[in-house]
Each structure stands twice: as C-alpha cells, then as structure tokens.
Amino acid sequence: MTAGARPARRGRPGHAREDVIRAGVELFNEQGYDATSVSDLTGRLGLTKSALYHHVDSKEQILQIALEDALGGLEQALADALQQPSAAERLQTIIRGAVRVLTDRQPQVTLLLRLRGNSEIETAALARRRRFDRTVTALMREAQSEGLVRSDLDAGVATRLIFGMINSVVEWYRPDGPVDPDLLREEILRVALGGLAART
Amino acid sequence: MTAGARPARRGRPGHAREDVIRAGVELFNEQGYDATSVSDLTGRLGLTKSALYHHVDSKEQILQIALEDALGGLEQALADALQQPSAAERLQTIIRGAVRVLTDRQPQVTLLLRLRGNSEIETAALARRRRFDRTVTALMREAQSEGLVRSDLDAGVATRLIFGMINSVVEWYRPDGPVDPDLLREEILRVALGGLAART
DNA sequence: GTCTATAAATGGATAGAC
DNA sequence: GTCTATCCATTTATAGAC
Numbered sequence: 001m002t003a004g005a006r007p008a009r010r011g012r013p014g015h016a017r018e019d020v021i022r023a024g025v026e027l028f029n030e031q032g033y034d035a036t037s038v039s040d041l042t043g044r045l046g047l048t049k050s051a052l053y054h055h056v057d058s059k060e061q062i063l064q065i066a067l068e069d070a071l072g073g074l075e076q077a078l079a080d081a082l083q084q085p086s087a088a089e090r091l092q093t094i095i096r097g098a099v100r101v102l103t104d105r106q107p108q109v110t111l112l113l114r115l116r117g118n119s120e121i122e123t124a125a126l127a128r129r130r131r132f133d134r135t136v137t138a139l140m141r142e143a144q145s146e147g148l149v150r151s152d153l154d155a156g157v158a159t160r161l162i163f164g165m166i167n168s169v170v171e172w173y174r175p176d177g178p179v180d181p182d183l184l185r186e187e188i189l190r191v192a193l194g195g196l197a198a199r200t
Numbered sequence: 201m202t203a204g205a206r207p208a209r210r211g212r213p214g215h216a217r218e219d220v221i222r223a224g225v226e227l228f229n230e231q232g233y234d235a236t237s238v239s240d241l242t243g244r245l246g247l248t249k250s251a252l253y254h255h256v257d258s259k260e261q262i263l264q265i266a267l268e269d270a271l272g273g274l275e276q277a278l279a280d281a282l283q284q285p286s287a288a289e290r291l292q293t294i295i296r297g298a299v300r301v302l303t304d305r306q307p308q309v310t311l312l313l314r315l316r317g318n319s320e321i322e323t324a325a326l327a328r329r330r331r332f333d334r335t336v337t338a339l340m341r342e343a344q345s346e347g348l349v350r351s352d353l354d355a356g357v358a359t360r361l362i363f364g365m366i367n368s369v370v371e372w373y374r375p376d377g378p379v380d381p382d383l384l385r386e387e388i389l390r391v392a393l394g395g396l397a398a399r400t
Numbered sequence: 401g402t403c404t405a406t407a408a409a410t411g412g413a414t415a416g417a418c
Numbered sequence: 419g420t421c422t423a424t425c426c427a428t429t430t431a432t433a434g435a436c
Contacts, residue, residue, distance in 0.1 A: 003294045014401050032316045038270055038430060049401045053431065114314070120243035153387055157379065160372055161365050161391055168364020179357065191361055195395030198350045199345045238412060253413065331423045389425045 002015045024062035025107045067125040070108040073101040091143045103181040110170040162192050220255045224262035225307045267325040270308040273301040287342045300396050303381040310370040
C-alpha cells in the first residue's frame, strides 16, 4: 500500500484528496451540483466538514477539477482529429474520440454537459465547450463540402444532432454495465453516418 | 383586458398564477431548479415572496405543473403512435410526435429531461418517463422484427441513441430562433433513419 | 488528518396589516 | 394582490483543540 512506481498515498492514512474529488463528482451527478450539500458529501465519506475542507478549498473546486478533466480530454480528442489527413478521417476521428472520452470519463463529462453557467468557473468551462463545438461544426462543414455528408442540412444543426446523440451516452452508459465501449463507439459511428434503417 | 371567451384574468390586476409559473419555469431552465431561489423568482417578477406565495403553494408546485405538461404531451404523442396501423408508421409517428412536443413545450420538457429524482415529485415524474421510454423501445424492437430497422444493434441502445438525439433539441432550439420546427422534425426523421452520409 | 463548535448568510415559507 | 417583518432550518466555510 506504500506504492511502487506511483507515489499515490504519501504520509498518514485517512482520506486522500483524490477520494474526496471522486466521491464529490459521483454525488454531484446523482443529485445535481446545487442540490448536493457539503454535508451530503461528508456523510458519504464518513468525515466532518472541517476534515473535508482540509482536502479541498471549496465545493466548487471539486467541480472545477472535474471540468478540467472533461474539457482536457475533449480538447485532446479534437487535436488528434485535426491531425488526420482527410476530412472524412477528421470527422470520424472526432466522433470516435468524443465517445471514447465520454465512456472513459463519464462522471466528469456528465458534469460538464449539465452546466448552467451559475458561476465564473461554470461560464469559463462553457466557453471552452462552445469553442470545441465550433471547431467540430467546422469539421462537419468541411465534410459537407467534400460531399461526404449530405448538404441539405445546416452544418450547425447536423453537429448538434449528432453530438446530441453522442453526449446522451453519459445518461445511461456505465463502465460496469452490459454495453462494451468499443462496440458502442463503432455503433454510434454507423448510426451517425448510416442511420437506423436496415440496408435494403 | 377583461377577456372575451377566455376568463383569464378575473378580479384585480397584478400578477396571475400563469405568469408566475411561466417565469419560474424560465428561470429554472436558465439556472437549474435547485440553483434558483424563490428570491430570484420574485426579483424577476418584481414582487415579494409573500405575494408570490399567494399564487402558488410552493416552489416545487411550479415544477410539478411544468412536468405534468411535458409528460402529458409525450404520453399523448405515444398514444397517437400506438394507433397507427403499421410498425413503420408507429415508429415514425412517435419520433415526429416527440420532436413536436419538444419544440411546442421546450421549457417544460427541458425541466423533465434534467430531473435527478431529488423529491417524491421528481421520482414520480421519472417513473412516468421511464414508462414512456420502455414503450418506445418496444416500438423499436417491433420495427426491427419487421426488418425496417437494422437488427445488429440492441433495441434499447438504438432507442437511447435516437432519443438522445431528439431530446438534445431542447438544449438549443428556441421558438423565436432561425430553425423552423416543421423542417427540423423532418430532418431529424431523415437523419435518424438514413444517417448523415451523402447518398451515393 | 480529524474533531467540536460556531459564524454569517441564505434557503423556503408564514403571519398579519393594508 | 401585495406588503413588512419574521421564523427556523440549512447552507458554505472557518477557528482552534487534539
């Protein structure tokens, strides 16, 4: 438990900051950020408020750390997609990458997708999310120009619909559930490009 | 102002219950239900808490009325779909019907889709929503059996993906925005069945 | 690293006058 | 139908002992 390569748990026993963050994000997702009190969180962790505030500066800091994790993952996926050589590959790569981030970091992304902009931290995160959305819309428009995606549909609407489908995965996907994330990723890509209809 | 056919505004002037509900739902959607205080609401309406409580029994009652509106609309759309003569028409009708309810009652449905189950009213609404989802999944399965929808995809996953796409409309559609709701409805149906890919 | 105790503000809701 | 004033529970967060 004193760790090998990873210097995870230095010093005395008790709760680590990491545990507090994880439990906080979990609870925020179950009840909503605003509906979750610090007492709720200490109740679940089995410690007092003072002890909790020894690990984190504020309730909002827990949110901030989770949002950074979610946004960092999505931005990295977008950077990867932008390096692809063709418009088709760029679009496919961002769709696959986004689904992978959603399944890998479901709790953090869930928080991001539910933000309302009620504080500076929330509005800053929403601004980063909008930047991501704009770049993805540009990829969609590019795919339309090259004839890969139908053009009888506004690129913004198309992006919102497809990412609406992708993002909704956080509402039901669970890592320990029956759905395999790798299969899901390919299924989403197929439904996004080819739709539900049976091949005729 | 004393109304003709509709006995809308009986008695003295001032705010009507209807105004309070509408403003409340609007504010709940902007900030989240839990993040919205009764003071926020009285601030927007320009009256005091006591005056507001003359119109409604509680903050939660505003939520309840909105949820009934959303669920009633979705359940009616489902009843209409179930009366269609073929599986193909039943599936298409519930997709079109759901989109119509989302655009017609965007604020109310938005509240429904964001519920976390933090009170008895919320859990009751979520139970009704799950019942709706189960029936739609049965329609999807039926469409698969008849060869209308590809069967290399679990009916539950397919329903979640398509309704994830449909439901995401509440996040950006606005009645006074640039997107025509009738066109959007047909575009969603086309993307759901045929996907984004250009016809080859 | 955790505790008891408490501060200071805000939450939803009510009493009773006008 | 709206007001002032208030109740009481709960909120986030801190002080200081162990």
